[in-house]
């Protein structure tokens with residue numbers, strides 16, 4: 001019996017079901033609506049007020065080709081892995097003092113989870129993985 005429970009648990013973890021429930025890309029797209037005032041994502045994404053965000057989860061700060069970053073962002077030395085992105089989006093000016101991103105911050109952990117799930121769908125060329 002114990003073995004069966006362990007096997008069932010492994011199956012759930014292995015297929016990433018728990019992760020999919022925690023992070024909801026469709027809900028994340030709605031959260032991204034506020035970012036869209038300044039950021040684009042997807043195959044036709046271009047830099048606008050802010051840099052395009054294709055493949056941003058895992059990307060180094062300041063790497064969108066052709067975007068004119070502030071020195072603060074460009075030289076931050078950060079990589080937007082999930083943990084760093086999470087801290088940044090809660091309070092951009094605290095994580096990157098001097099950033100020109102005018103955004104007060106998103107505090108809701110669930111919304112941040114969903115936003116990450118949404119952004120993670122896009123590879124560096126903007127294609128959905």
Ligand code: HEC
Nearest residue numbers: 034035038049050061062063069070073099100101102103
């Ligand atoms: C009012 C415009 C504006 C809004 C709204 C905004 N951003 Fe930004 N964002 C910027 C600008 C401008 C930069 C460039 C910052 C710099 O160079 O200092 C930036 C930078 C970033 C970066 C760093 C990118 C890199 O290549 O280093 C990330 C990540 C980011 N924004 C995510 C978001 C997300 C997610 C949202 C929505 C929750 C959002 N931003 C909302 C303007 C905005």
